[in-house]
Amino acid sequence: MFVDAHAHLDDEALSSREEEILAAAKEAGVGVIVNASSDLASSERSVALASRRKEVYAVIGVHPHEASAYSDETEKALFRLAENEKVVAFGEIGLDYHYDLSPRDVQKEVLEREILLADELSLPVVFHVREAYEDFNKIVERNLSHLKNGCLLHCYSGSAELAKYYSSRLDAFFSFGGVLTFAKHKDAVLAAIPNDRLLLETDCPYMTPVPFRGTKNEPKYIPIIAEKMAELKGLSLSEVEKMTTKNALAFYGIEL
Numbered sequence: 001m002f003v004d005a006h007a008h009l010d011d012e013a014l015s016s017r018e019e020e021i022l023a024a025a026k027e028a029g030v031g032v033i034v035n036a037s038s039d040l041a042s043s044e045r046s047v048a049l050a051s052r053r054k055e056v057y058a059v060i061g062v063h064p065h066e067a068s069a070y071s072d073e074t075e076k077a078l079f080r081l082a083e084n085e086k087v088v089a090f091g092e093i094g095l096d097y098h099y100d101l102s103p104r105d106v107q108k109e110v111l112e113r114e115i116l117l118a119d120e121l122s123l124p125v126v127f128h129v130r131e132a133y134e135d136f137n138k139i140v141e142r143n144l145s146h147l148k149n150g151c152l153l154h155c156y157s158g159s160a161e162l163a164k165y166y167s168s169r170l171d172a173f174f175s176f177g178g179v180l181t182f183a184k185h186k187d188a189v190l191a192a193i194p195n196d197r198l199l200l201e202t203d204c205p206y207m208t209p210v211p212f213r214g215t216k217n218e219p220k221y222i223p224i225i226a227e228k229m230a231e232l233k234g235l236s237l238s239e240v241e242k243m244t245t246k247n248a249l250a251f252y253g254i255e256l
Helices: 016-028 040-052 064-069 072-081 106-122 131-144 159-168 187-192 219-233 237-252
Strands: 001-007 028-033 055-062 089-097 127-131 151-153 172-176 198-200
Touching: 001 159, 001 198, 001 219, 001 237, 016 028, 016 219, 028 219, 028 237, 040 055, 040 072, 055 131, 055 237, 064 106, 072 106, 089 106, 089 131, 106 127, 106 131, 127 131, 131 159, 151 159, 159 172, 159 187, 187 219, 198 219, 198 237, 219 237
Parallel strands: 001 028, 028 055, 055 089, 089 127, 127 151, 151 172, 172 198
Antiparallel strands: none
C-alpha cells in the first residue's frame, strides 16, 4: 500500500470527481491520502472530506499565499476544527516569495502564529517553503521549542546541505512528488536524507509527473513517483513503497 502524503482533493479541479479519483487511487494501490489545506474554507472542506471517507485524513491551516486573510477568528475556527479525530497535522504553512501573494512581513508573522497554534494543539507541522529559506530558517531557529511534534518539508525544493541542517535541528521529514520525474540533481538531495525520513506525495492537482505533464495530477500517480524515487535511491519499488508508507503513517500518527 502507498500513501499520498500531501494532496488537495478539495480543489475545484478535482472535487467534482471525488468518487472516480478515490476509486482510481485504490486501484493503483494508494490506500491513504492526506488532504492539505490552504485557508479556512479549504480546511473546513478537508475535514468534511476526511469525515466521510475512511481513507482520507485532513491537514488544516493557512498557506502563505492566504496569509493576509489570517485573523483571530480564523485561528479560533482552526482550533475548533482540530478537535476532529481525522485531523493529523497543521499546514500547509510557511513562506512563498515566488509569487508574494501576501506581503512578506505578513507571511512571516502568520507563520510564527501558526507554529505556536500547532504546538498548542500538539500537532506536527507541514511546511511550504519556496524561495524563502533564509527567512524561514530564522523563524525555525526562534521557534525550535515550539516544533517538537515533528515537521514535514512538503515538496522539498531545498539543497542537500539544507536537508542535513533540518535533519540536525528538527524532527524533520521530507516529501517528494512529480518533480522527481523532471527536475535535476534530486539524486544528491535524496542521498542526503535518511530513508526513514522520506515520504511520497502528489500535491494534486499540481506537479503532475512525467509522462502525464499537462494534465491534472491525481493520487493514482503515486506509483510513478515511487518508481523514480527507487531509481534515484538505488532501491526496489517494493522497498520504497514499504519505507515511505511506514514513514508517512508514523509522521501523521495514523493507525490503520
